[in-house]
Amino acid sequence: xxxxxxxxxxxxxxxxxxxxxxxxxxxxxxxxxxxxxxxxxxxxxxxxxxxxxxxxxxxxxxxxxxxxxxxxxxxxxxxxxxxxxxxxxxxxxxxxxxxxxxxxxxxxxxxxxxxxxxxxxxxxxxxxxxxxxxxxxxxxxxxxxxxxxxxxxxxxxxxxxxxxxxxxxxxxxxxxxx
Amino acid sequence: xxxxxxxxxxxxxxxxxxxxxxxxxxxxxxxxxxxxxxxxxxxxxxxxxxxxxxxxxxxxxxxxxxxxxxxxxxxxxxxxxxxxxxxxxxxxxxxxxxxxxxxxxxxxxxxxxxxxxxxxxxxxxxxxxxxxxxxxxxxxxxxxxxxxxxxxxxxxxxxxxxxxxxxxxxxxxxxxxxx
Numbered sequence: 068x069x070x071x072x073x074x075x076x077x078x079x080x081x082x083x084x085x086x087x088x089x090x091x092x093x094x095x096x097x098x099x100x101x102x103x104x105x106x107x108x109x110x111x112x113x114x115x116x117x118x119x120x121x122x123x124x125x126x127x128x129x130x131x132x133x134x135x136x137x138x139x140x141x142x143x144x145x146x147x148x149x150x151x152x153x154x155x156x157x158x159x160x161x162x163x164x165x166x167x168x169x170x171x172x173x174x175x176x177x178x179x180x181x182x183x184x185x186x187x188x189x190x191x192x193x194x195x196x197x198x199x200x201x202x203x204x205x206x207x208x209x210x211x212x213x214x215x216x217x218x219x220x221x222x223x224x225x226x227x228x229x230x231x232x233x234x235x236x237x238x239x240x241x242x243x244x245x
Numbered sequence: 246x247x248x249x250x251x252x253x254x255x256x257x258x259x260x261x262x263x264x265x266x267x268x269x270x271x272x273x274x275x276x277x278x279x280x281x282x283x284x285x286x287x288x289x290x291x292x293x294x295x296x297x298x299x300x301x302x303x304x305x306x307x308x309x310x311x312x313x314x315x316x317x318x319x320x321x322x323x324x325x326x327x328x329x330x331x332x333x334x335x336x337x338x339x340x341x342x343x344x345x346x347x348x349x350x351x352x353x354x355x356x357x358x359x360x361x362x363x364x365x366x367x368x369x370x371x372x373x374x375x376x377x378x379x380x381x382x383x384x385x386x387x388x389x390x391x392x393x394x395x396x397x398x399x400x401x402x403x404x405x406x407x408x409x410x411x412x413x414x415x416x417x418x419x420x421x422x423x424x
Contacts, residue, residue, distance in 0.1 A: 105380055106370065106376075108383075109356075109360070109379060109380060109383045110360050110363070112356075112383065112387075113356055113357045113359075113360040114360070116353060116357070117357055120258045121258050124258075126361055129361070129364045129365075130357075130360055130361060130364050132364075133360070133363065133364040133367070
């Protein structure tokens, strides 16, 4: 089911503080070219005001979709918070009690340690698709033999880094798609 | 039941120069036949429609006329609003005041237009001038609103709104939207 504009505004509101807390922890995902927190705030204010003025305004489809796109990977966590327990496209058959995305800096003892190439995620990740972000860049699952990519077996919950093992100080984030 | 006078105001969608006043009074008073609307700016002067020579805008036909649209804004303003309910001789029988009201449709609508531009051309976000000035525009509007909501400070609210207005009317320098 498509998200409504009020839902998108709420998702952006949650994404805003998720982006902020991610930034203050030294882990930035903003495309490397703008303060995502600020951008989310500005565009969200615009869309929210326009929707409150006239919910039928025909420009809202484009601007609200743009706002949702700005949320980036935070969207998935935000959706879980905003639409928790609701029906629709993100409601799994067995709602997870707790799925916390992974967000860490690689070192000798991190979730994927330095030089590591694979990890098995907890049972609650079974059946889900994921998004892997390395150094602020979403990774592809297409293996061209050269570029860093990954494979994910949602039945065995095995995440494998391909062509590029985890390197020390690298920032890695793993998000579930519910 | 005696008249309990009250009113509300709003700016119609897409018409930043207009204000729609709605008489939300309850009860009755047969002596009241007309109303007067005072829109005071931060400097104490009044905003009236073109051709009006008084400090107030007339709102006749009480109680049959419950709304009136005034077309009189040329930019965003921080205002104090007073509506008086008067008898046929113009004697004030009731008066209601709102200490601080901001009318920001000019700059808010323009800001939304900038978001539409970004939607059509996301690369605008990467432009130093565009993104910083859009952020400034948002700050100026929000700061003016805060001055009103937190302190009823018309003077500083108007200063903030005028900073936003400056960005809007000189958009060719601040937003390279035509590129």
